[in-house]
Amino acid sequence: MTIDISQFFQVFFDEAEELLAEKERLLLAVDIAAPDAEDLNAIFRTAHSIKGGASTFGLNDMSEVTHILESLLDRIRKGEMALTSEHVDAFLAAKDILKMQLDGHRLGTPVDSDAVADVRMMLQSLSQDAPVQAMAPAAPSFHAPEAKAVDHEGGQRYRLELPKMELREVNALSAELGLLGQVSVAPLDGERHVIVVTTHESLDDIVAICSFVLNPDDMQVSVAPPLTPQQRALEQAARNEVENALGYGFFDPIEPFSPAQAAKGDAEQGYGFFQPIEQIRALSAEPSDAERGYGFFQPIEEIRASAGIVAAPREAAAPAARSEAPAEAEADKKPAKKDGDKAAPGAESSSIRVSIEKVDQLINLIGELVITQAMIEQRADTLDPMVHERLLNSIGQLTRNTRDLQEAVMSIRMMPMDFVFSRFPRMVRDLAAKLGKKIDFITNGAATELDKGLIERIVDPLTHLVRNSIDHGIEMPAARAAAGKSEAGRLFLSASHQGGNIIIEVSDDGGGLNRERILAKAQQQGMAVADSMSDAEVWQLIFAPGFSTAEAVTDVSGRGVGMDVVKRNIGAMGGSVDIRSAKGFGTTISISLPLTLAILDGMSIRVGEEVYILPLGYVIESLQPAPEDVKEISGKGRVVKVRGEYLPLIPLYQMFDIAPRFTDPSQGICVILETEGRKAALFVDDLVGQQQVVVKNLESNYRKVVGISGATILGDGGVSLILDVTALIRSSRQLADESIFS
Incomplete structure (x- = not known):
């Protein structure tokens, strides 16, 4: 009888990747001058666990590297050798090699044998150094006698x-x-x-x-x-x-x-x-x-x-x-513990591993349940509440249970931002050392949760932003000291919830964006700019394809590739990017993303015979303006006055070229929207109601439509389009007789 262990490979791969990430986190946080004994033990345990798993599954290349690594770590944690920055660098390099070998076994990617040999030689060289009694030895536990009796095999x-x-x-x-x-x-x-x-x-x-x-x-x-x-x-x-x-x-x-x-x-x-x-x-x-x-x-x-x-x-x-x-x-x-210390049988594990395909299938089924529940609700609206009171009460209970179930299932896909943030301390450390800068990296809101699908797609944009802050934002130590700042710059990465969105910010206390330099570079590249442009408009120029103010092209930056990709990728996720900067004080780049792209609360609006869905997170209020509150601006369209503030008026019927019931805003409804710090009034015929909608990807089933972020199925079985609020507000600068498709 033999046991097929191939079914357990994926479990080992997942656990090994988690152990490697934990090892990197511990190495970056360890105090080299006075390392904590428990931290050293924890680093040793990660190497030992990977070695045991690799040996079990016959991955000899990984077990050989971890064996040398484990031996060196064992000497350090026992106080036979002092921990140095050279050791930390070698351990981080070994982590990279193990990750490469792990990907080679899991994904079939190539493994650089020369790099593996170099790291092994580095670890062996450090292991052969003379031991330094820099740490007090740990208290003895089980010690073998000094005069060992060894057999002829040497053990x-x-x-x-x-x-x-x-x-x-x-x-x-x-x-x-x-x-x-x-x-x-x-x-x-x-x-x-x-x-x-x-x-x-x-x-x-x-x-x-x-x-x-x-x-x-x-x-x-x-x-x-x-x-x-x-x-x-x-x-x-x-x-x-x-x-x-x-x-x-x-x-x-x-x-x-x-x-x-x-x-x-x-x-x-x-x-x-x-x-x-x-x-x-x-x-x-x-x-x-x-x-x-x-x-x-x-x-x-x-x-x-x-x-x-x-x-x-x-x-x-x-x-x-x-x-x-x-x-x-x-x-x-x-x-094994004493009888009085035995834990409850159910307390051994608090989580299980489930494939993401199963979670996605469950979410799709919940989405169909939400649609079915909306259909039942719509048909129940025609019933007499006196005659069918018990049925309507049951439908109300079904609605509440469906919503609770939907929220519980959606939370399964939510992951903490620490999954993203944990990737950056190593990158910041290496890049700062390469550029000769001193940087304190600070994170906040790592426990903030975001949909797994969005978390995986936000890693690359954030990587570009962090690298740009290190390379362009934070000055060299001498320049900072001359400006009266501390030699070590500060780089902040934070995440927080705001309504139905998550706000991710990358901030630095560097020199800030140079307005004159950006305008000069834009003019040099033939872009339409003017000195009268606001700061916010000038900052948006850096997102233009091929735009870069770097004087020299390096392997860090300077090719003009990155910021345009950042904006495009975030826009594809239904998000937006905003920049705030002050010369000499630093720059903050803020990313706003919806918490999930699967199910959202929406407001149904009607224009002519069409029904559209507005994401509720963008809606501030709705009102019917008085005729005297609507003003015409020559060449700029119309605006509406709301409590002393003039907001651009977006006539939805002109955007999508449909026949409306009303063309006078005072006869229809204005829905006040806000995104990217700007407000606008969306002119529609009527408000239909508020409901949960299941987002269906329009691009994968049809094609990308400007101003539309997705589609959904209504309670009557009809299809309704979900509006892209960010695109609509940006389009408010167009003339009133222009279509969004022009």
């Missing part, structure tokens, strides 16, 4: 007498210890087992691995002198006979069991994995532990006493050993 032998455990846990522990050396397992009385490990690793490492599965206090550890040749031959012969007889449960026995043996219970047969202890003792002619060679093991307490070593109390040693277990493992594999 130390440890005997681990385990408490009563399930067989699968014993097998898992022996497999993990097998990564450290040679392992043999034998049963004891009372459903207990003993594991003998021959290894060059320290006893602390062995105890640390055991703490994944059990409480080290429940395990008896002893050290053995080397076996005599006769004992070694006898032990090997016994092991060979047992392996040939049982095949460890994967092969049929060479000789079938007799009927008497077959009649014995599972416990006596060892569940198919172990031969009964009586047969093992008979085969090896060793009826007792002493005769099987275990009499040569001296209790570790006696060895320490004879060597003059004072053993640390178990109560003090246990926490040091248990600290080696990663937080991730503690969530899934709790060490």
